[in-house]
Each structure stands twice: as C-alpha cells, then as structure tokens.
Amino acid sequence: MQDLITVVIPSFNGEKYIKETIESIKSQNMPVEIIVIDDVSCDSTAKIARSMGCFVYVNEKRKGQVAGKNKGIKLSKGNYWLTIDQDDKLAPGALKRLYDEFQKDKNVKIIMAKLKDFCSPDTPEQIRFCKKEPFWGILTGSTMFKKDILDMIGDFREDIITGDVIDLTNRLKKFGFEIKKIDFVSCERRIHDLNYGRTNQKDEYKDYIKVLRERIKINSDMDKEKQDNLKTVAAVRERERVTSLLDFIFEIKEAA
Secondary structure, eight states: OOOOEEEEEEESSOTTTHHHHHHHHHTTOSOEEEEEEEOOOSSSHHHHHHHTTOEEEEOSSOOOHHHHHHHHHHHOOOSEEEEOOTTOEEOTTHHHHHHHHHHHOTTOOEEEEEEEEEEOTTOGGGGGGSOSSOBOOOOTTTEEEETTHHHHHOOOOTTOSSOHHHHHHHHHHHHTOOOEEEEEEEEEEEEOTTOHHHHTHHHHHHHHHHHHHHHHHHHHHHHHHHHHHHHHHHHHHHHHHHHHHHHHHHHHHHHO
16 A cells, blocks of 8 residues: 655635646545645635645634645645645656655655746746746755654744745755755646745845855854864874874883
C-alpha cells in the first residue's frame, strides 16, 4: 500500500481558479488528501473546495498565506506533503514522480522539481511575464517534504511571504540537510494579473533582503566556527608535536 500524500492549498478569494487546481490534484492517481486553508474569503472558494471533497478549514481572521501552509501541514495525515497555490496546477504524474524519488533514498527529506509558467487564458496580455524555460526555486507546487522535516527545523516563517526557499535553505544548512533537485516539471504556474509577486512587489523585496541578510550572518557564523575549529586542531597538533619532541629528548638522555 502506498503512503498517503497531503496537498495543502492556502486560499483567499480563489474561486476563479481553485477548481482547476483541485482537479489537477485529484487526477494524480495517488492516495491523496487535499486540505484547503481558507483565509476568510469573501467569495465561494470554501464552498467549491468542499463540494469537490476537500477538507476545508476556515480561519477565524485573516492570517496570511504562510500561516495557512503551517496550519494545513499540522492538520495533515499524510507521510509526505506538498503545498500548491490556489491558481496553479499539478502536472500529470507529478505526485508519483516526486514520491518515487523518495523511495530511491530513504535519507532524503525534501525533493524539489521544476515549475513551468503558463499564461492564463483569461489574461493573454500577461504572457510577457512568463518564463520561457522550466525553472527551480519556488517551493509551492514543486517540492515534496517528508512529514517530519518541520518537526526538526521548525515551521515556515510567518513574518515573510517570499524568500521562503532562501530561509528554508538557511535552516536546512544548520541541521545538515539538503534539498534534492530533479529535472522534471511538477507544476504549471499560472501567470495572470493578480499574481502575488506583482501586486505585492515592495513586500516581496523586503522579504528577500531580510532572509539574505540572515543568510550572510549564518555563513559568517559558520566561517567563524570553522576558524575556531581550525585553531583548536592547530593547537592540538602543536601540543602533540611538542610532546613527541620532549619524549624524543628524554629517550636520548636515557640512552646517554
């Protein structure tokens, strides 16, 4: 029997596209539970999700997308989980490919595939914002996690919206984990006129600056730790050299 996979969809006023998102998950032909964390939508997002068999949790007040991810992960029953935006679509066979990668190496905790942009048919003028080639670098829709990983490194930070890959990499580095990347498109990323990156660009830049500063500090701390370790190793070797020299002198005296 295959493991259960949880897909978490943080949502807010997503009635326009969420049906396509859910359909793309349900068509994966894998044991899957779909959890929608609705951030007090004013439209029929929650109603649509419930009608399609999803478990829907509605926040009492607005908490933001990242808080939705954390809540959904805590509610999940799956051995593996993945998040996806309410307007994107999983590519055919995505969950199986990601799951199969874990079976090749039981020590791997996170698998990241690629995303591919597509221009939403209702906003054809946005095609200029679509990347031409598939790419790595965004967690949602592309990255599957083992259930216990956040127990080890902590939840997604709710004080930032973007820059989550950099922040996650920073924390993984501290614990000695890495993200395994595979050359496979797992998510079709919808480009339209309300994408977060364009409607909240100032906040996005602030988040990137914040996590990059923290990454520099972590690297600086690690460099200092390496230097301290090197000094310790050098001191031990010097002590061993002096001890050997004293032993040699003592042996000469004894022989004389």
